């Protein structure tokens with residue numbers, strides 16, 4: 317079965333649009349998201365364009381700050397300080413990766429945790445790790461769990477989840493969320509031995525690697541739920557470019573119980589969850605008034 321992330325994301329955005337309208341009429345505040353993008357990567361620009369459009373569609377303010385590739389770390393830090401202190405800015409997202417001369421972790425640490433809609437600040441990852449309330453949770457991992465639950469129902473407890481990838485953006489936080497859902501979690505990475513055998517034991521398989529079609533049919537347990545995070549641009553035999561995931565969709569489809577497609581799976585859910593976090597950040601701002 318195909319898990320339709322595009323449709324699920326639309327449903328979530330429709331719900332959020334109502335909540336945004338309620339928030340606006342109650343507090344006379346319009347939630348706002350500021351996205352900073354440094355440099356000229358075309359793929360990043362498409363992603364940012366989608367975010368801007370969908371932010372506005374649900375009634376929130378979207379600000380986009382485009383900076384040249386030679387922007388200094390200090391410039392970015394002072395911009396963040398300004399945005400942190402601006403009460404009309406509720407959510408701040410700095411598009412990653414940043415140019416090599418900028419220290420990403422220094423930038424992430426400089427974002428006010430209450431405005432950190434990516435959930436990458438140590439304060440938010442610490443809250444997630446400790447199971448403390450109030451964390452802004454990374455968007456892609458949230459999307460993965462929502463899509464898994466859409467197929468499996470609310471209760472994931474006791475299921476074996478295998479995560480491929482251990483990045484701070486996807487692998488680690490999705491593993492932490494699945495643990496919170498009472499899954500038995502195995503985290504795998506480039507040094508893992510017997511990766512196919514481990515994957516084959518998964519009731520829920522999350523692939524977040526960045527290698528096109530790495531996961532083959534014989535890595536997948538019969539009936540498993542497969543969540544494909546990968547976004548890989550490949551060139552077809554005809555010379556066109558297209559997006560594929562980390563899972564060989566056509567192969568895995570026959571074996572699994574359900575699978576998310578690329579495009580149209582986790583990607584749209586990431587943006588919908590970003591909007592959800594932006595509304596949560598706007599609510600955070602009420603506390604500090």
Ligand SMILES: NC(=O)C1=CN([C@@H]2O[C@H](COP(=O)(O)OP(=O)(O)OC[C@H]3O[C@@H](n4cnc5c(N)ncnc54)[C@H](OP(=O)(O)O)[C@@H]3O)[C@@H](O)[C@H]2O)C=CC1
Nearest residue numbers: 456481482483486505506524525526545546547582583586
């Ligand atoms: N749909 C969405 O919304 C999003 C999609 N993405 C996509 O998800 C993918 C992963 O992103 P991200 O986590 O940022 O990527 P990273 O490159 O930061 O991390 C990749 C992870 O995969 C592991 N890995 C690499 N090669 C192998 C291998 N052969 N076998 C097993 N594990 C391997 C790495 O291991 P090690 O740690 O040992 O190096 C690493 O932990 C990318 O395709 C990205 O474009 C990312 C964010 C959002």
Ligand SMILES: Nc1nc(=O)c2c([nH]1)NC[C@@H]1CN(c3ccc(C(=O)N[C@@H](CCC(=O)O)C(=O)O)cc3)C=[N+]21
Nearest residue numbers: 362363410411412413434547579580581583584586587
């Ligand atoms: N600070 C930061 N936060 C991020 O969340 C972040 C980031 N930096 N850097 C890049 C990655 C990647 N990412 C995607 C989100 C949505 C789609 C998405 O909507 N994809 C569509 C297809 C879009 C297309 O056609 O190009 C889909 O899968 O259907 C893709 C990729 C977020 N990331």
Ligand SMILES: [Mg+2]
Nearest residue numbers: 414415416418
């Ligand atoms: Mg860098």
